[in-house]
Amino acid sequence: MKTYFDCIPCFVRQSLDAIRSITADEEVHENILREVLKMASEMDLRQSPPAMAQRIHRRIRELTGIRDPYLARKNQLNRTALDLYEVFHERVARSDSPVELALRLAIAGNIMDLGVKSNIDESHIKKSILNCLNVPFDGQVEDFQREVDAAESILYLTDNAGEIVFDRMLIEQMPLQKITVAVKGGPVINDATRHDAEMAGLVGLVEVIDNGSDAPGTILDDCSPDFLDRFTRADLIIAKGQGNYETLSESPGPLYFLLQTKCPVIARDLKCPVGTMVLKRSRASQSVNKEPKTATSQTGAGE
Amino acid sequence: MKTYFDCIPCFVRQSLDAIRSITADEEVHENILREVLKMASEMDLRQSPPAMAQRIHRRIRELTGIRDPYLARKNQLNRTALDLYEVFHERVARSDSPVELALRLAIAGNIMDLGVKSNIDESHIKKSILNCLNVPFDGQVEDFQREVDAAESILYLTDNAGEIVFDRMLIEQMPLQKITVAVKGGPVINDATRHDAEMAGLVGLVEVIDNGSDAPGTILDDCSPDFLDRFTRADLIIAKGQGNYETLSESPGPLYFLLQTKCPVIARDLKCPVGTMVLKRSRASQSVNKEPKTATSQTGAGE
Numbered sequence: 001m002k003t004y005f006d007c008i009p010c011f012v013r014q015s016l017d018a019i020r021s022i023t024a025d026e027e028v029h030e031n032i033l034r035e036v037l038k039m040a041s042e043m044d045l046r047q048s049p050p051a052m053a054q055r056i057h058r059r060i061r062e063l064t065g066i067r068d069p070y071l072a073r074k075n076q077l078n079r080t081a082l083d084l085y086e087v088f089h090e091r092v093a094r095s096d097s098p099v100e101l102a103l104r105l106a107i108a109g110n111i112m113d114l115g116v117k118s119n120i121d122e123s124h125i126k127k128s129i130l131n132c133l134n135v136p137f138d139g140q141v142e143d144f145q146r147e148v149d150a151a152e153s154i155l156y157l158t159d160n161a162g163e164i165v166f167d168r169m170l171i172e173q174m175p176l177q178k179i180t181v182a183v184k185g186g187p188v189i190n191d192a193t194r195h196d197a198e199m200a201g202l203v204g205l206v207e208v209i210d211n212g213s214d215a216p217g218t219i220l221d222d223c224s225p226d227f228l229d230r231f232t233r234a235d236l237i238i239a240k241g242q243g244n245y246e247t248l249s250e251s252p253g254p255l256y257f258l259l260q261t262k263c264p265v266i267a268r269d270l271k272c273p274v275g276t277m278v279l280k281r282s283r284a285s286q287s288v289n290k291e292p293k294t295a296t297s298q299t300g301a302g303e
Numbered sequence: 304m305k306t307y308f309d310c311i312p313c314f315v316r317q318s319l320d321a322i323r324s325i326t327a328d329e330e331v332h333e334n335i336l337r338e339v340l341k342m343a344s345e346m347d348l349r350q351s352p353p354a355m356a357q358r359i360h361r362r363i364r365e366l367t368g369i370r371d372p373y374l375a376r377k378n379q380l381n382r383t384a385l386d387l388y389e390v391f392h393e394r395v396a397r398s399d400s401p402v403e404l405a406l407r408l409a410i411a412g413n414i415m416d417l418g419v420k421s422n423i424d425e426s427h428i429k430k431s432i433l434n435c436l437n438v439p440f441d442g443q444v445e446d447f448q449r450e451v452d453a454a455e456s457i458l459y460l461t462d463n464a465g466e467i468v469f470d471r472m473l474i475e476q477m478p479l480q481k482i483t484v485a486v487k488g489g490p491v492i493n494d495a496t497r498h499d500a501e502m503a504g505l506v507g508l509v510e511v512i513d514n515g516s517d518a519p520g521t522i523l524d525d526c527s528p529d530f531l532d533r534f535t536r537a538d539l540i541i542a543k544g545q546g547n548y549e550t551l552s553e554s555p556g557p558l559y560f561l562l563q564t565k566c567p568v569i570a571r572d573l574k575c576p577v578g579t580m581v582l583k584r585s586r587a588s589q590s591v592n593k594e595p596k597t598a599t600s601q602t603g604a605g606e
Contacts, residue, residue, distance in 0.1 A: 005336055009316035016308055030348070033308055037344035041337045 001246045003045045003052060004265045011049070012036055014115065015056050018189070021118035022060065022069040035059055048246045050217030053115065057188045058214065068187035070114060070161075077112050077162025077190060078199040080122050084129060085165050092169055100141045101133075102170040103258065107277045108132030109166025110159060110241050110260045114190040115216055125162075137277055144256060144279060148174050151235035151254075156181045157211075157218055159241030159259075160189075161196040167240060168200050179206040180230060185223075186214035191243070217243030220251070242266055248282070255282035304549045306348045306355060307568045314352070315339055317418065318359050321492070324421035325363065325372040338362055351549045353520030356418065360491045361517065371490035373417060373464075380415050380465025380493060381502040383425050387432060388468050395472055403444045404436075405473040406561065410580045411435030412469025413462060413544050413563045417493040418519055428465075440580055447559060447582060451477050454538035454557075459484045460514075460521055462544030462562075463492075464499040470543060471503050482509040483533060488526075489517035494546070520546030523554070545569055551585070558585035 015036040019029050036056055043052055061067060068074075088105055095101045111128040112120065148154065156171060156179055158164045164183075171179055181202050184191045192200075197208045212224025218239065220228060231237065237255040239248055245257045245266065257280045261267040267274045318339040322332050339359055346355055364370060371377075391408055398404045414431040415423065451457065459474060459482055461467045467486075474482055484505050487494045495503075500511045515527025521542065523531060534540065540558040542551055548560045548569065560583045564570040570577045 005319055005332055008336060008340070009312045009319065012315055013312035016312065029308055033311060034344045037311070037340045041340035041344060045333070 001048050001249045001266075001269060003043070003047060003049050005045075006265050007049050007052075008040050010263065010265075011040060011052055011056070014053075014118075015060075017118045018057070018114075019060055019064075021114075022066065023064055028063055031063055032056075032060060048217060048219065050215045050243045050247050051219055053217075053243075054188060054213075054215035054219070054222075057216070061187075070187065070190045073114060073119075074161035074190050074192075074196060075199070077125075077160070078165060078196055080125060081109065081112070081162040081165035082199070084126070085169065088129075089169055089172070092173070097141070099145055099170075099173050100137070102173045103141060103144070103279060104132050104137060104277065105129065106163075106166050106170040106240070107258050107260060107279065109163035110258070112160050112162035112190070113241065113262060114160070115243070116262045129166075132277060135277060137279070140279070140281075143281070147236050147254060147256070148178075151178060153180070153234050154178045154236045154238060155230055155234035157237065157239040157244050157248075158183050158192045158197070159244060161192050161199075162190070163240065164192040164196050164200045164202065168202055168205070171202070171206060176206050180234075181206050181208045182227065182230070183208065183210050184214060184216075185210045185212040188214045188216045191216050215243075215247070217247035219247050245270075251282065253282040256280065257282065304351055304552045304569075304572060306346065306350060306352050308348075309568050310352050310355075311343050313566065313568075314343060314355055314359070317356075317421075318363075320421045321360070321417075322363055322367075324417075325369065326367055331366055334366055335359075335363060351520060351522065353518045353546045353550050354522055356520075356546075357491060357516075357518035357522070357525075360519070364490075373490065373493045376417060376422075377464035377493045377495075377499060378502070380428075380463070381468060381499055383428060384412065384415070384465040384468035385502070387429070388472065391432075392472055392475070395476070400444070402448055402473075402476050403440070405476045406444060406447070406582060407435050407440060407580065408432065409466075409469050409473040409543070410561050410563060410582065412466035413561070415463050415465035415493070416544065416565060417463070418546070419565045435580060438580060440582070443582070443584075446584070450539050450557060450559070451481075455481060456483070456537050457481045457539045457541060458533055458537035460540065460542040460547050460551075461486050461495045461500070462547060464495045464502075465493070466543065467495040467499050467503045467505065471505055471508070474505070474509060479509050483537070484509050484511045485530065485533070486511065486513050487517060487519075488513045488515040491517045491519045494519050518546075518550070520550035522550050548573075554585065556585040559583065560585065 016033055019032040039055060092098050092101050108129045158167055183193050183197050187193060194210055197203050202208055211227040213222040215222050239255060239257050241259050242262060245259055259278050261270055261272060261274050261276045264274055270278060319336055322335040342358060395401045395404050411432045414428060461470055486496050486500050490496060497513055500506050505511055514530040516525040518525055542558055542560050544562050545565060548562055562581050564573055564575060564577050564579045567577055573581060
């Protein structure tokens, strides 16, 4: 997805929000603000929003000298999510439709995104998770299930710390030997890295790799050759969150996006309201005939 | 008032909103967006927000080649307000507290501000006007009235087209021979110019001057010597709207601000919620002893 004009003021606002959450030094706030404005004034709008966010957050780390400014918040999100895991993984196990419930929870976990708003409190997370159990969810769960069953190798692209614990609940509903989980190659916002996969209990459960990139999404040109090889060879890719949608929406699949729409630009792109739980097969997947193991009807929540 | 960091993303958003309301040409949208970002990256934050807005809207006029991009919308706002005038000036005349009602209406009229949002529909205006009649209004109307009575010369700084018709209702409650109404020296957003004072029926009723400036506020350094002379000599200044507050909040008075708070930065500065109807004597006025004709207690709505 290209960067829309409307993304630009939002970048500026988010950058200010981010830097304020990292340091109280107003001189750093002003430096970041001015640099973001200058970067944005010159940016190539054919790039996806995460390309810009990658540059901004690299600069925030440089200017503050903090390697991982979100570390404490990421750990807290993981702990909150692990508490919720205790409650919900039993519930999934007892459910009549465990895959649907696990899908709902994995998408609900996508609320734990500090890129949109740099602070998010526990009560908001819990409310959002509980809410996800009841909202309409028009995703084609059966199609998803069929593609999971047919695939021999599944690459699961995680999004955020905290959320990754909810990803585990979905992953546990799939044949574990098929799954490779990918995290980011380095810290950016609260995106999950290997450390978070460890906290979530995924390391040891399934294979965990990193993508070699510190972009808050999956910019293929920025990923490692090893990751690209896995990406190309996977029978099915599951991509979590807005950042992965923004960077992979035009990518050939088979690829499922699981996300909550948190901004009007993406909601418009997905033709659904802000706040929708989305399970959507990649548009680009439709025309790709890479071993068409299942019907590839487009799926989506709230459409 | 200086420009706060939070004003910057808002400038960018408002500029995009403004240029979209003027032309559908996406190349012009992109040009304006990039120029605004570059200007903002270099701007002197000690300047008030209207100084930046002045530059942005000059550039919009240059790039589009349209001398007064808001003309049609200003005329429409004046017509809407004139229809409402028919209803309300009778109501003011019959009121037990006509000055308070006229103050309320003049402040309510401040909703007609296309700087905050470039389109505003008639039903929203009507709703806002009716609402103003009932909301709490803690302004010190008696102090205001006393200062009006004591002053020999009153300079009334208007804000927007449409709103200026509501200003007329307040002006009609004051001794007309004392009043000079000031409008902007040239078009900027939907700020009132001489043309709007004419449509509002103020020309002929009171003296109307312009301030020689095309800033959406009153940047004294940018105003004409004639206007400055009037500004300095006036016994009392009545300043409408956020732009005048932003540019004159530190100016020695005696000066009353009449506005609706439409942004969180100004609301914070005025220590009241967004959407408050404000009648406030300038802080700077407190320490000035220019013929202290009345008690100069600070006044404000919703504080």
